Amino acid sequence: MAHDSENEHVLRQIDENLKRVYQQKVEEDLPDRFKMLLAQLKEQGEGETHQ
Amino acid sequence: MSTNPRDELVDHLPSLRAFAMSLCRNSAQADDLVQDTIVKAWTNIEKFKVGTNLRAWLFTILRNTFYSARRRAGREVADVDGVFSANLATKPDHDGRLAMKDFEKAFATLPDEQREALLLVGASGFSYEEAADMCDCAVGTIKSRANRGRAKLSELLNMDEDGAMELTDQSTMAVMSATQMKSM
Numbered sequence: 001m002a003h004d005s006e007n008e009h010v011l012r013q014i015d016e017n018l019k020r021v022y023q024q025k026v027e028e029d030l031p032d033r034f035k036m037l038l039a040q041l042k043e044q045g046e047g048e049t050h051q
Numbered sequence: 052m053s054t055n056p057r058d059e060l061v062d063h064l065p066s067l068r069a070f071a072m073s074l075c076r077n078s079a080q081a082d083d084l085v086q087d088t089i090v091k092a093w094t095n096i097e098k099f100k101v102g103t104n105l106r107a108w109l110f111t112i113l114r115n116t117f118y119s120a121r122r123r124a125g126r127e128v129a130d131v132d133g134v135f136s137a138n139l140a141t142k143p144d145h146d147g148r149l150a151m152k153d154f155e156k157a158f159a160t161l162p163d164e165q166r167e168a169l170l171l172v173g174a175s176g177f178s179y180e181e182a183a184d185m186c187d188c189a190v191g192t193i194k195s196r197a198n199r200g201r202a203k204l205s206e207l208l209n210m211d212e213d214g215a216m217e218l219t220d221q222s223t224m225a226v227m228s229a230t231q232m233k234s235m
Binding site: 011017018020034037038 | 060175
């Protein structure tokens with residue numbers, strides 16, 4: 001049982017680290033290319049709906 | 052009037068990119084993958100069921116795109132940022148702290164399927180059921196991939212040895228707040 005709780009502790013720590021590493025990436029600045037791409041797609045779409 | 056899910060794509064870009072970066076382990080490739088995902092999501096938006104989880108839908112597109120590219124490449128892409136396999140710290144510091152960089156390096160050595168499972172359920176907070184749905188496999192498969200990934204990480208980082216016992220909540224907090232806050 002002691003082993004189980006130790007193991008759970010390690011697993012919990014792994015998940016905490018995972019969340020932290022992931023969160024760091026989520027908080028990175030987004031390259032402009034994605035917003036430009038969305039704007040471009042939107043423009044094209046508006047062109048189509050007017051047909 | 053219902054909102055257009057296309058307008059919500061932008062809200063999911065940061066997490067989509069984080070997922071891509073961790074999956075690809077290469078930021079240039081990750082950004083191309085995000086770009087492809089945006090275009091696919093945009094042009095196939097009518098396939099999205101309004102009221103369901105848009106993020107899960109986007110992640111599914113991203114991972115499917117990733118795996119088809121990998122299949123086309125015929126092998127696992129070896130172009131990884133940095134050198135992940137070498138120079139892994141073999142033990143936590145003497146005070147039991149685990150450096151984030153070491154954690155990242157260890158994580159990057161896991162097979163794609165294990166990284167993916169851990170990213171979905173461990174990092175992004177999807178349920179096992181949602182992750183299984185996204186990966187088109189059984190819940191048990193996701194659980195086993197995630198557990199094998201966790202076991203491998205604890206092995207690589209020697210967390211299952213004496214070091215782990217020193218990892219008190221306090222040292223966990225220390226890891227969480229700043230890795231450079233090493234006491235002497």
